[in-house]
Amino acid sequence: MHYELTPELTMMREALRKFVRAELEPLEKKVDETGLLPDHLLPLMGEQGYLSMRLPEAVGGAGMGLFPYCLMLEEFSRSHRIFGLLASGGGGLTPIAIARHGTDEQRQKYLTGLMKGTLRTAFALTEPAAGSDNSAMTTQATRVEGGWVLNGRKHYINGAHEAHFVVVIAVTDPVKRTRGGVSAFLVDRGTPGFNITRVDTTMGSDVIKLAEIELTDCRVADGALLGQPGQGFDLAKESLRDGRLAVSASCIGIADRLLEMSAQYAKSRITFGKPLSERQAIQWMLADTEVDLAAARALVYETLKQIDAGLNVGSAANVCKLYCSEMVGRVADRAVQIHGGMGIVSGYPIERMYRDVRHYRIGEGSSEVQRMLIAKDVLKRVS
Numbered sequence: 110m111h112y113e114l115t116p117e118l119t120m121m122r123e124a125l126r127k128f129v130r131a132e133l134e135p136l137e138k139k140v141d142e143t144g145l146l147p148d149h150l151l152p153l154m155g156e157q158g159y160l161s162m163r164l165p166e167a168v169g170g171a172g173m174g175l176f177p178y179c180l181m182l183e184e185f186s187r188s189h190r191i192f193g194l195l196a197s198g199g200g201g202l203t204p205i206a207i208a209r210h211g212t213d214e215q216r217q218k219y220l221t222g223l224m225k226g227t228l229r230t231a232f233a234l235t236e237p238a239a240g241s242d243n244s245a246m247t248t249q250a251t252r253v254e255g256g257w258v259l260n261g262r263k264h265y266i267n268g269a270h271e272a273h274f275v276v277v278i279a280v281t282d283p284v285k286r287t288r289g290g291v292s293a294f295l296v297d298r299g300t301p302g303f304n305i306t307r308v309d310t311t312m313g314s315d316v317i318k319l320a321e322i323e324l325t326d327c328r329v330a331d332g333a334l335l336g337q338p339g340q341g342f343d344l345a346k347e348s349l350r351d352g353r354l355a356v357s358a359s360c361i362g363i364a365d366r367l368l369e370m371s372a373q374y375a376k377s378r379i380t381f382g383k384p385l386s387e388r389q390a391i392q393w394m395l396a397d398t399e400v401d402l403a404a405a406r407a408l409v410y411e412t413l414k415q416i417d418a419g420l421n422v423g424s425a426a427n428v429c430k431l432y433c434s435e436m437v438g439r440v441a442d443r444a445v446q447i448h449g450g451m452g453i454v455s456g457y458p459i460e461r462m463y464r465d466v467r468h469y470r471i472g473e474g475s476s477e478v479q480r481m482l483i484a485k486d487v488l489k490r491v492s
């Protein structure tokens with residue numbers, strides 16, 4: 110299906126497509142094998158403006174709305190999920206949260222480095238006893254003279270082990286809790302009491318690592334508070350909404366690449382004297398993927414445009430995340446089937462993508478959590 114884009118957006122997407130083909134696709138295999146990002150990558154992305162697409166022009170960004178921004182994320186993710194993650198600021202869209210809610214001092218301290226690719230960040234909400242139910246968090250920040258003291262444990266925090274600073278969500282008022290008693294803090298690596306205690310690799314790709322953070326009497330100054338005291342849960346929810354749309358865009362990008370590779374393979378692979386592409390069984394799989402993708406794009410693009418127009422979209426971001434994360438799983442499964450043995454051979458992108466897309470149904474809120482939130486919205490609409 111063809112989507113008409115403005116000439117400016119078409120140009121930006123073409124330029125990015127060239128960048129992805131020239132600079133990122135050649136790195137895919139190495140990044141996967143070593144679990145490491147080459148040192149030049151983030152500064153290169155920063156130089157090209159790909160780390161500041163969504164940030165307001167006032168702070169040096171491109172000021173993109175969610176729709177064009179997510180189109181760009183689609184292109185990054187076609188290559189490798191990590192590149193989409195880097196382009197979205199790594200940790201839960203932290204850069205945009207600082208641009209929106211940070212003080213001048215915080216913007217100066219962090220945004221330039223994030224935009225240039227010399228600083229990395231992470232977003233720490235999840236805890237061992239507070240995953241889907243993040244309102245059960247126990248990490249606490251206690252007010253002391255001139256600052257706050259943080260105690261608690263966060264886990265599954267993407268990239269925290271490499272982050273120069275982490276946004277930590279903590280309870281600041283145990284009575285109000287998620288109703289105005291949770292705050293967000295910018296905690297620098299090296300702050301006494303802030304320790305990375307474990308780093309897990311995941312089934313998708315070794316370059317995606319989840320870290321555990323132990324906070325023990327970790328003292329931060331007043332200037333570490335992001336936004337107002339008590340605003341932390343709203344800030345996390347805002348970040349999760351945009352994060353769920355970013356995930357949806359990534360799923361679309363990956364599904365698009367899988368379809369392209371499957372169609373190419375089907376045309377070139379001969380069985381029983383004919384290309385696979387001439388077999389109805391294979392054509393139907395390609396057709397089902399095309400339908401899945403078209404539905405995902407229609408849903409996500411319309412939601413993004415409505416948000417950019419300032420409309421209240423209710424639970425649409427949850428609908429997008431649920432649909433797209435499940436869609437890409439179906440698409441990856443068909444891609445493996447079309448590729449046969451080639452689809453399960455390590456080191457070939459199909460196998461990596463098949464493993465890698467599984468996490469989309471868990472991270473940024475699982476499918477069950479999305480369904481809970483969508484159902485809540487539906488039930489609110491009727492008396």
Ligand SMILES: Cc1cc2nc3c(=O)[nH]c(=O)nc-3n(C[C@H](O)[C@H](O)[C@H](O)COP(=O)(O)OP(=O)(O)OC[C@H]3O[C@@H](n4cnc5c(N)ncnc54)[C@H](O)[C@@H]3O)c2cc1C
Nearest residue numbers: 232233234235240241265266267468471472473474475477
């Ligand atoms: C790749 C990846 C990256 C991540 N990055 C970050 C990050 O950077 N920062 C961060 O803070 N967190 C991060 N997370 C954590 C993620 O947000 C949590 O894993 C997720 O919210 C689920 O929490 P949990 O793992 O504790 O599962 P649990 O909450 O224990 O749930 C286990 C299962 O039970 C289901 N379930 C739970 N409650 C219900 C219910 N009421 N009804 C029906 N089913 C239910 C869930 O859907 C899930 O399938 C990441 C996770 C992944 C996989």
